[in-house]
Amino acid sequence: MNAHLHLARLTGAASLQDGGRRGYLRFGLSASGPMDPLAFAAANRLVGNAPDAAALELGLAGASLRAEGGAARLALAGATSGLRLDGEPAAAHRSFILREGSELRIERPREGVFAYLAVSGGFAARSVMGSRALHQRAALGGLDGRLLREGDRLPLAASTTGEAEHGLDPIPLEPAAPIRVVLGPQDDHFPQAGLATFLGQTFTVSNRADRMGYQLDGPEIAHGPGGFNIISDATVAGSVQVPGSGRPIILLADRQTTGGYPKIATVISADFRRIAQRRPGETVRFAAVDLATATRLAREEAARIAALSSRLKPVEGEAERLMAANLAGAAVDALRAED
């Protein structure tokens, strides 16, 4: 049997995601892809992958995985708390080798929501409509068009050899930072009092939160005389809808592509991961920025993702341990020369 990771235990939601499925918005299909694009790219870069290779997304999840049929070079990034390799504590935000037969235990995160487990060479799921990303509601992509479950075997696209190991500084989750928005497209649908509530009050992420969207609890945002129905128009990633309840819903990676509730604002693309990493019960405050600022921040965020490769740091790993044991000095020198 080819090398795979056996998902022996899973609590919480897990799916395969890649850079997303583009080009089908006009047919009613949103892109999917990672809820935290920076952490997802970091996990991939740590194992030498392209930043959009297929990786495992864990949402408030704990898991145990065993390497079967071969070794795997792995890295975990994003909302992480604790890792154990065959029972020994291990670190996130660095690459490591999971030997054949060894077990990786990932604890449920105590902060944030989404963690990404990337494997060198990526996972070998079938590409559907140009992507391996799961879109759960459309039952597309991922492993057989569904969330992962205990007992699944995740096939690896490539076998692993002994590359150098790398680390990255963890990405701060910033659970208290305001979520920046650009007002519109239907901000003129709301009276001044509704806008003041939206920008001045504190909301809480409710339990009705998934990859489609997060419904917020908190004060009611007043609608204008036009009420809470519009003739449906398109939504975008980060649209803030205000339905009849007056409590906003932030639309996310697997959102519906059109909707009939007015959208008071749009979360800027650079803060998409910040709202996605906010857990049920955590607070959300919004701050309006202008479009020029949002665009500048989008470019800075893209530069941050592009710079991940150059910020990888060699870490003490297998090679160093071998050298310490004075067994493989020459091999280590050769690895060093590649850095």
Place this chain on the structure above:
Amino acid sequence: MTHDAPRLLPCGDTAFTIEFGKRIDAHLSARVLALDAVLAARALPGLLETVPTYRSLTVHLDPLRADPAELGRAVLALAGEPLAAVPSTRLWRIPVVYGGEFGIDLEAVAAHHGLAPGTLIERHSAPEYRVAMIGFLPGYAYLEGLDPGLALSRRPSPRPLTPAGTISIGGAQALVASIAAPSGWHLLGRTPEKTFVPERDPVFLLRPGDRVRFVPTPAARWDALAAAAEAGELVAELCEG
């Protein structure tokens, strides 16, 4: 005729919407589809995808390759020019089995409008519709062209699951549902045609701008048509030109 001036509405740094109006109306829909065609022909740098709806066009963009404000102004200027209506060259004749288990609301809708069920079927299948938008769920085709005398607001409470292929109406809209989903609309019939098949090329049968006619089909033919569709055959008829 005079038009409202189109408006540019920001949707964050990755999209904007050109709003032509706030009604469901054949003229607005035609202008949306015309702008969509103009943009498809221009290949503006940084423009990624467009989403036509009944009354607006949303443009998705890459903020690394285009300035959202500049691109928005450029597209707004195009929207303000006289837009030649795009002739749709594709007409789909879609078989529909009306009423009974296939359209459980047919009799109630007919009664509401004071029509015999057969008359409702005639009036629902008489017009040539146009696909104004596809959205909400993958492949859900919202049509423009419903007989205004058949319009009916949604049911007070939605049904938890309605089948794939459902042909329904809600307000002034007519719908071809691609997959099973909850719905608060009135179910008039069902088509055995599959409008969304991920493994097929094309994945989505209907495109925005396509014309659609419903062909009333006897319930006795359902099994054969459904079996053919299941085997990968097209049971809707495509008429080009």
